[in-house]
Amino acid sequence: MLYPQGIKCAVCGRDIFGDNIYGICSGCSFKANIRFCPKCGRAIGATSKYCDQCTTTERAFSEARAPFIFEGNAKLLVHRLKYGGAKYVAKIIAQYLADEYYKLRWEIDYITFVPMHPLKLKERGYNQACLIASALSEIVNVPLIDALERTKFSKNFARLGRKERMEEAKDSFKAKEKLKKKRILLVDDVFTTGATSNACALALGGGSANEVYVLTFCTAQCKTELY
Numbered sequence: 648m649l650y651p652q653g654i655k656c657a658v659c660g661r662d663i664f665g666d667n668i669y670g671i672c673s674g675c676s677f678k679a680n681i682r683f684c685p686k687c688g689r690a691i692g693a694t695s696k697y698c699d700q701c702t703t704t705e706r707a708f709s710e711a712r713a714p715f716i717f718e719g720n721a722k723l724l725v726h727r728l729k730y731g732g733a734k735y736v737a738k739i740i741a742q743y744l745a746d747e748y749y750k751l752r753w754e755i756d757y758i759t760f761v762p763m764h765p766l767k768l769k770e771r772g773y774n775q776a777c778l779i780a781s782a783l784s785e786i787v788n789v790p791l792i793d794a795l796e797r798t799k800f801s802k803n804f805a806r807l808g809r810k811e812r813m814e815e816a817k818d819s820f821k822a823k824e825k826l827k828k829k830r831i832l833l834v835d836d837v838f839t840t841g842a843t844s845n846a847c848a849l850a851l852g853g854g855s856a857n858e859v860y861v862l863t864f865c866t867a868q869c870k871t872e873l874y
């Protein structure tokens with residue numbers, strides 16, 4: 648562990664004294680996601696209208712939210728968790744998500760997470776979404792379930808465009824058990840186009856058997872806006 652939580656800031660590595668929030672010093676802040684699409688939670692301009700995608704595409708989840716925009720320190724922290732082996736970051740992220748969760752009042756029955764393909768899990772050693780979800784489950788006291796499996800080995804989503812992501816995510820997930828009339832919270836690190844969240848929500852029976860809500864640490868800033 649490079650920067651143990653509570654001693655050094657998880658972003659800049661400086662010593663933290665009395666001024667930290669969840670292991671982040673007062674000098675390192677994240678860009679808050681204040682104006683967002685009311686459906687998918689992606690950051691949009693000064694408007695309460697739905698984003699371009701939610702205007703034209705049906706979403707299998709009820710609502711998605713993220714407290715921060717995927718840039719700067721928030722992006723750095725996510726990268727540290729995903730690619731830098733910094734598993735303790737999941738607990739920091741979960742604390743921010745807990746704040747968001749209490750604000751949203753979604754009244755969730757189960758918390759679950761975006762699964763990783765077994766080959767990828769073997770390569771990374773852990774699923775960051777699972778670590779965040781499990782820490783969040785402990786804080787907010789909502790049971791965690793391992794509800795989904797990833798049936799398709801996908802290439803790096805970060806390199807794919809929106810249409811390709813949709814295509815790649817389709818049929819990538821399968822529910823491990825049948826749930827009915829439950830409110831399920833799907834947790835992930837970043838919401839980009841919503842292709843993954845949507846595919847997971849679909850597999851969980853979102854919009855039909857169950858209601859699926861999505862909570863991520865960060866969300867994308869929409870590039871194209873409709874006014």
Ligand SMILES: [Zn+2]
Pocket residue numbers: 656657658659660661671672673674675
């Ligand atoms: Zn700092």
Ligand SMILES: [Zn+2]
Pocket residue numbers: 684685686687688689697698699700701702
């Ligand atoms: Zn939207």
